[in-house]
Amino acid sequence: MASFSKHDVRRGLSALRWPLFWTRAGMYAEMLWRAIWPLATVVLLILAVLMLGLQDSVLVEVVWVGAVVAVLAVLATLFYAIKRFTTPSRAAAFVxxxxxxxxxxxxxxxxxxxxxxxxAASTAVWRAHQARMAERAATAQAVPADLRIARRDPYALRYVAALLFGVALIFGSILRIGSVADMTPGAGDGLAAGPVWEGWAESPRYTGRPTIYLNDIADGMLDVPAGSLITLRLYGEVGALSVTETVSGRASDPATVSNPEQDFTVINSGDIAIAGPGGRAWAIAVIPDSAPTVAVLDDPESDALGEMSLPFAATDDYGVEAGEARFVLDLPMVDRRHGLTIAPDARPEIAVALPMPIAGDRSDFEEVLIEDFSEHPWANLPVRVVLNALDASEQQAESEPRQIILPGRRFFDPLAAAVIEQRRDLLWSKGNAKRISQIMRAVAHLPDDVFRKEVDQLRMRRIFKRLETLASYGLTDEQQTQIARDMWDFALGLEEGDLSGALERLRQAQERLNQAMRDGASQAEIEELMRDLRRATEDYMQQLSRQAQQENQEGQDGQQQNSQNQMQMNQDDLQRMMDRIQELMEQGRMAEAEQALQELQEMLENMRVTQGEGGEGGQSPGEQAMEGLAETLREQQGLSDQAFRDLQEQFNPGAQAGQSQGNEGSNGGQGQGEQHDQGGTGQGEQSEGQQGGEGEQQGEGQGQGQESLADRQQALRDELNRQQGNLPGAGTPEGDAARDALDRAGRAMDNAEDALRQDDFAGAIDNQSQAMEALRESMRSLGEAMQQEAQGGEQGQGTSESDRRADARDPLGRDPGSNGSVGTEEGLLQGEDVYRRARDLLDEIRRRSGDGERPDVELEYLKRLLDRF
Incomplete structure (x- = not known):
């Protein structure tokens, strides 16, 4: 390694010049920011206050106090900055x-x-060490400044000041700072040399438009909404600036044009001019505020109980604030007969608030006014309706008066309708009191022909005796209202009925429906009355059934021996007759519907529910219900089988076709196997000349698609509803348990139908399995109810149905099939989901078929099973 000299050391340090420079600059920024952040915060707050013009809205003394506080704060923060700031040294930057x-x-x-x-060796090691350190130093980068001062400003005052300053930049003006000079001594001379002004155009709040700062608007056109408030402030010597305008409609007064403060509202287009140094002029164009509009869209509609629905529409350029509907009696259009010939008592108009959209735009909308005026004196009388709409500027608009019949409840019971008519006459005028008493006495002259119960006669007599007594002393408004309330409650009791006898309720429902057809009732009213008739018919049939059971237990069956020539009718026949009556009414064929209703009434009143005896082969209601539930269970089983085959076809296309071809020879004729393969839809779907085969089976599979399977499930659900209404044993624990089980079965059928419509065959199969289990539970509970009933009868009448079914079971506990063959409607896996178990078995077969270590014979067998299923 080459020697590393001191010259190399200096050269390595000089290479750090720029990183060292920027690091030291960052340290300068840190020290400066930590020292001056309080000063910057105070300065920004002062500027924000001045730019927003807060000093112009307070007393001058408050401004002076604020100025002193501001100066002291600036001096204190400046002293803090000078004391805290220190110059970072070069050595500190190196460190x-x-x-x-x-x-x-x-x-x-x-x-x-x-x-x-x-x-020499130690020196060489030292030089090598410095050489390595020089290489590391050459990689040095400038250290960024740390400007975080959160610990020094825990309340984030610097951010508050910055936010206020930003608001002042957006909504304030730098020119407002100059207004402080007006408050200093001797400022008048300065202002005389250079007066200034400020102005604002504030739009009405409901328009949603912002306030306009006029100092930023050049001369020319200016559009403002009607009702805008113009505010002008003139600073300087009085008279140096003057304002003239033609937009507020106020009279021009030379004495006020130079007022330092001027406010006026724009009501029309015109001009605004500020004369003097720096003055401006604008041509104001008013954006008009249109009045709202409101209109009735159609005549009102009413439901079966008299509740009115009145559609209307309203518009406004800025939105409708509120609305009202007013109903006034149209006296010239009233048929002034009977109790209406007398002059009516004075009554105020009906005023109800119009519904407004809770959310959304109110500038253009449609709504429906829903009210019930059935108890009002003007119900079912001609009225004029006027709608009123109000916008935010308090402009009002009214719709064109519309003549309507004020909807109210209609009464179809003759006596109830008569009471309601007299109630109307009483509310029309107190002078009708004596006449009303005479009419109702005439109505009740033959009570047996009018009243169904004696308590109704006594109740009406009490009401009209009280009316006569009070009328002799002069009716007050409170007494009139209270008697009308009693008459309304009495008529409701007659119309809706609190009768205890099913036959009386049936007759009442038929009479009301007849009267509705003669009076031309609406479709909604007829549907409601038809539902009442169906309910009353079901109650009457159940009463007849209980009476027949009681007579059978008491041995009073003499009349049943002579019933061979009598016409027999079941619940389905009654339902078809009522459906036919409703269809005739919907088609407008009221005469035929009334004739059919009369025939139904005579048939029901002459009907007698009979129970068969063992020797005659007849069936009791319990046996009929049991047979119907068994048929429903068979049909549900067939639908479930069809859904299971569709599920197999979905995951293994072509498997069903192969299976059908394999079974072609064994499904000939019209046997049970073919019926079961058709989905259990019943023998009625088979023709006598049909022969099983590939063509029939494939045609059935193609024609009965998923949609038709769901429809068949829905039809089965409807049939279950009918059977549930005719189920005997009401009031007993076993009967209630059977009904609860049918409720569960119905809910499971509904879920199965939804799953079939969504191609969820697996979910449909699960729900169908639940439905079948609930049906079996209902049949068990019904069988127990029948057994309890049989045990309460006479001794020696033979074994019960459940005993006979128990005796007929085979050693495996299976019931005999419908044609004498051994079979059972109950699955062998009691309490389990058989289809889920089948899928588990199929998965296990597939798993084993994929195991190559198994014997070939077993693998071939598993393959044949997979090909088949």
Whole structure:
């Protein structure tokens, strides 16, 4: 290694000149910033205050106090800066730079050999060491300055000052600093030589437009919204500057044109001019604020309970703030007959607030006013509706008056409708009180022909006796309102009914529906009444069923022996008849619908539910329900099988076709195997002349797609709903358990239908399995209910259905099939998901078939299984 001399050391140190220079400059910046940051903070705060013009909005004494505080703060921070600032030395820069290098090479270059300098070997080692240190020093880079002072400014005052200064730069003006000079003694002379002014144009807040600083606006056109506030401030000798304007509409007064403070509102286009040194002039163009518009879009609609829906639309350039709908009685259009011939009592107009959009733009929108005026005296009478809209500038607009019939609830029970009519007459005028009492006494003259229950007659008598008593002394407004409230509640009880007898509810529902058809009720009202009729019919059928069961247990079956010539009807026939009635009403064929409804009424009143006896081959309601559930279970099993085959086809295309071809010869005819392969849809889908084969099977598989499978699942769900409504055993623990199980089955069927529509065959199979398990549980609970019922009957009537089914089971516990063959609707894997188990077995077969160490015979067998399934 060549010797390393002192000259080489100096040359190595000189190579550090620039890194050392920039490191020392950074140290200067650190020391300066740490010293002057309080001074910079104070200066920025003072400038922000002055540029924002805060000194112009306070008393001059406050300004002077603030000035003193500001000067003291500047002096204190300046003293702090001078005391804290120190000049960094060259040696300190060397040390900082050396600290960033490993081994402190710069210090090593500056050191001298302390011992062994007379020894050549020791000197050589020293020179070699310095040579290595010189190489390290040559890699030195300038050390950046550390300007962090968070520990010295824990409250971040410097950032607050910078933020305020930024706000002042955006929203303030550097010219406002000069206003401080106006507050100094002798400033009047200076201002006389050079007066100044400031001005602002502040737009209304609802427009969303910013405030305009007029000092930044050159002469010329200036567009401002109507209602903008112009503020002008004149500084200097009074009269040096003057303002003239023609935008506010105020009278021109020469005495006020030179006022130092002037404020006025722009209401029309015109000119604003500031005369004097530095003055300007603008031609103001007003941006008009249009009045809102509001209109009714269509006649109101009402639902079955009389709730009104009135569509409307409103617009405004800046947005509608509020609205109101006013309804006024259209007296000339009222049919002034009966109780309406007398002059009506004075009533205020109906005023309701219009709904506004909660979120979104209110400049152009459509909404629907929903209110219920059924109890108002003007319900179902002609009125005029006027909509009112208000914008933020308090401009109002009204829609064109629209003549409508104020929607209200309609009553189809004749007595309820009569009570409501008299209630209307009472609210129309107190002078109708005596007439109302006479009319209702005439209505109740033959109570047996009018009232269904004696309590209704007593209730009406109490209401009108009270009306007569109060009318003799003169009705007050409060008494009038209270009696009208009692009449409304009474009519609701008559209309909706609180009857305990199912037959009475059925008759009431039929009468209301008949009256609605004669009165031309709306579609919504007819649908609501049709739903009431269906519910009443179901209640009546259940009552008949319970009565027939009781008569059968008591041995009163003499009339059932002579029922051979009577027409038999089940629940499906009733549902079809009611569907036909509803279809006729929807088509407008009211006469035919009324005739069909009359036939249904006569048929129901003459109906007698019969229960079969063992010797006659008849079936009880429990047996019918059990048979229906068993059929539903078979159909659900068929749908599940079809879904499983679709799942196999999805993961193993062509497997189904091969299987069908392999079974072609064994599926001939019209046997059960073919029916099961069709998805369990029932024998009604098979024709007598069909023969099994490849063509039929493939046609069925292609025609019954995924969408039709979901539709069949939905149809099965609807059938389950019907069966659930006819399920016997209500009120018993077993019957309630059967109904709960059917609820679970229905929910599982709904989930299966959704899964089928989304091509999720695996999910559909899981839900179908749950549905089948729930159906089996319901059948078990229903069987227990039937057994409990049989045990409560007479002795010697034979074994129960469950006993007969138990006796017919084979040694493996399986029930006999429908055609006498051994079979069961229950899976052998009770309590398990059979399809999940099947998939697990299929996965295991695939795993074993991939194991090459297994015997060839076993692998061939596994391959045949995979090809088949």
């Amino acid at each position: 900082r730079l050396d600290e960033t290098l490993p081994g402190r090479p710069i210090q090593a270059l500056m050191d001298t050999q302390a011992v062994g300098d007379m020894d």
